[in-house]
Amino acid sequence: MSHPKPRPFTIDQLHAYLVEIFPQVWKSGDLRIEGLAPMAATVRLVHNPRHLRYGGTVAGPAMFALCDVALYVAILGEVGRVAHAVTTSVSINFLLKPAPADLIGKARLIKLGKRLAVGEVELYSDGTSDMVAHAVGTYSIPARGDDAPS
Amino acid sequence: MSHPKPRPFTIDQLHAYLVEIFPQVWKSGDLRIEGLAPMAATVRLVHNPRHLRYGGTVAGPAMFALCDVALYVAILGEVGRVAHAVTTSVSINFLLKPAPADLIGKARLIKLGKRLAVGEVELYSDGTSDMVAHAVGTYSIPARGDDAPS
Amino acid sequence: MSHPKPRPFTIDQLHAYLVEIFPQVWKSGDLRIEGLAPMAATVRLVHNPRHLRYGGTVAGPAMFALCDVALYVAILGEVGRVAHAVTTSVSINFLLKPAPADLIGKARLIKLGKRLAVGEVELYSDGTSDMVAHAVGTYSIPARGDDAPS
């Protein structure tokens, strides 16, 4: 896969777009795009006691949300302003109880068709090398240009 | 499956236990146990604009969280005070974009072993008969008595 | 769900169609359609030592194949001659080691759109009430009429 065409977003541009279309998720600053590359993105979920569950570990839904967001960022990083891309399925395995720390989600697209994307995400606790969760998700992508907010 | 033994919780008792062990999730009143039966539970997620995503539909992570919670409630409703039960995997299919309304999660356990539970959840938008999401989850259950908060 | 329209197949007609389009799978007689109902189908995999694995239990791939086939039968039972319908994803949980006996797959469609179907399958060992496996699958359905063998 060659990518001679210009990338649709820099990290800052994509972050600004996400704050615009998902203010309830991106305005708080809990999520940060740490990397954007062809077919890949890295997103950090800043630690917040609100994400914890019984036993002091990060709750499953917070980990799911980070996987979902990391794949969405990877897709937008390839395709551009497709706010309406929606998750159609996710399979997630929780591997280790993460420490109460930042989580890093590393997403990689394994298929990017015109209307469908499939990707996987590895989740790490910041500063450790053991994967805490692994997810595979599929996204439905609307026809391009359909839904760019003007 | 016969259940001659007394059920570990009434709905009110289980709700009180959940508020005690997961105050950050259950204290707000957004979640309500609507039914508890052998191997099954129904949980309502009260509509809140915070759960929406771009396009006015309920966000995937909010739907995932309800599935996860409904299975957890079904397990506790069978097994009792096992706060440390943890999700080990979830596969979720998003079927329809739900309206901005309450969501109803109907969980049913399909296997309940000593250390492992498997269940499925059907998600509905309140007042409609079309399923908006379907999930299958597995839980690891600690040895009973291990983790009841004293 | 009302079904005033005539059903596309009787069990015998659907079996004949499957032998025609998938002779390598259906001609041996190992698979039998036991029931066909709106949005549902029951398929039997006749016991064959070839399906066993180490330890005398039915191999995972044989169980997967039955889940896949049962969903396919349920879809064709609704939609008619869409031989090109293809599985796009399956999540399967293996719950118990089945005895070396016939397996019964009970498929139920939970969504049937124009181009996509989602269904679940419960697998039982013949004569027992404990589920041995549970699967959720998604299928892509070609535009109708596209692929009926003439």
Place this chain on the structure above:
Amino acid sequence: MSHPKPRPFTIDQLHAYLVEIFPQVWKSGDLRIEGLAPMAATVRLVHNPRHLRYGGTVAGPAMFALCDVALYVAILGEVGRVAHAVTTSVSINFLLKPAPADLIGKARLIKLGKRLAVGEVELYSDGTSDMVAHAVGTYSIPARGDDAPS
């Protein structure tokens, strides 16, 4: 992850062990171990018309079986003679219709605990670089030494 300890099998030794414990699967020669590395294995499914489905493409169950086998080989390559290791779940996404050719399954373990392994598999059509399927599986591993055939 350091692996100073001797590897339990060479490729030939592992192949011989698989023929011994799963003759119905490994004796035909359709499956070949092409690579064995720490936490990883590559297995080839030799093309056979029997694996095809309507439309001339490889059937889903044949692809599932290769994913399952490749993970099993990766686990045995790490752990040794644990014939009784059993698949507990698999989520598979079918990405492209493969050509009627050999399939290559590249398995990588992402967690290897004492009793549980989790891994992913990428499936390719021989000679092409596009992934045709992607699976994530979990295995239950018996206590070591329990089940080595004497």
